[in-house]
Amino acid sequence: MKAYKIPEATVMRLSIYSRFLHQLMLEGSETVSSGEIAEGVGVSSAQVRKDLAYFGEFGTRGVGYKVDELYGYIMKILGLDRQWNAIIIGAGKLGSALALYQGFADRGFNIKAVLDINPQIIGARLDGIEVEALGKLAERVKEQAINIGVITVPASVAQEVTDQLIQAGVKAILNFSPRILKVPQDVVLRNVDLSVNLEVLSFNLALNHR
C-alpha cells in the first residue's frame, strides 16, 4: 500500500458524508457548510472540517462547499467513481443475504459470482446469479475481473478459500468469518465479525452491571 495514510475512521465518515451529500443533491441544494454536514450525519463540525482537511482546502470561507463538487471529490477518494466486481464465497444464509443486498450495487459494488461447496445449494438462484461450485473460483475471478472477495464460509475453511482468492489475483478481502486471516502486504483485508459486534455491546452493557 502507498504511504497516503488516512485513518480508517475518517474513511468510514467520508462514506457517510457522501450519502448525506447525495441526499442534498437530490433535494436540489447547491452549497453546504461543515455545520450542516455535521448536523445531518451526527458528528461535530470540527470533526467534519478535520476529515475534509486531509484532502486540502476546497471549501470557501463563509459560503461552504459546493455540494456536487464535494460529493464528486469524496466519491473519487473512496474509489466509488468506478465499478468494483465482487465474488462471494459461501452461499449460506449470510452469503445469500449479501448477494441479494441492494445497497452494494447502489454504491458500485457488483456481485458477479457466488460459490459454495454444498451440492444442495449449488445451482440455486439468488436474483440473477446462480450459485456455482467452489472449483470455479479461479475461472470466475479471471473472467469477471473480480476485485473483491467476500468470505462467508465457516471459520475452519476461511483461510483456505482466502488463499485461493489471493492466488487467483484478488487484492481485497472482506471477511465475515470469525477467523483472523493472514494475507500478503499488498492485499487489503477488512474483518466484519457479526458476533464480535454484539460482544462489544455486551462488554459495555456488562460494565454498567459491575
Place this chain on the structure above:
Amino acid sequence: MKAYKIPEATVMRLSIYSRFLHQLMLEGSETVSSGEIAEGVGVSSAQVRKDLAYFGEFGTRGVGYKVDELYGYIMKILGLDRQWNAIIIGAGKLGSALALYQGFADRGFNIKAVLDINPQIIGARLDGIEVEALGKLAERVKEQAINIGVITVPASVAQEVTDQLIQAGVKAILNFSPRILKVPQDVVLRNVDLSVNLEVLSFNLALNHR
C-alpha cells in the same frame, strides 16, 4: 457509561482470543503462552500481552496462562458469562439472515423477537420465531427482557425505531442501517454498515491505482 475505558480494538481482539482459547479447551490444552495465542489468532505476542495487561497480571512467567482460567476471565470481561436477549427490527433479507445466524446463540445472544411493518412478512417463521408487527415493540421488549435492539430497517426510519426501542428501555443498539443514529449517553451504540466496509476496501484499492 463508567470510566473503565478499554479501546474497542482490544475488546474485539479479546473476543477473538476467547474463541481460540475455547478451541484449545476442546483440544484438552491446559496452559498457553502469549506467543501461542498470538500465533493462533494472527496478531503479535506483544499485542496479546498488552491487551491482557489491561486486566492485571494473571499469567505466570515462563509457564503462560491457564487456558480455562483465562477463557473464563475474558468471557466475564466481555459480558459473555450470561445470556443477552435481542430483538431484530426489520425482517428483510438482512434481518432474516441475522435471525437465523447460529453464531449469535453460540455466544449467548438470544434473538427473542423479530418485528416488521410489511404485512406480507408479518406471520412468516424464521426457525422458531414468528415475525410480528412493529406495534408489538414495547410489549416484546418488556416481556422478553430485551437488552439489545438490532436495527435492519431502511435508513429513513432507523432513527424512529431506535427512539422507540430506547423509550421501551433498551440500552444497547446494533445498527445495520447506513444512518448515524442519535442515542442518549447511557445507551451503547454500535454501527455495522455493510457498504461502508466495502468502501474502506475500495478506498484502499483505489490508492493502488493512483
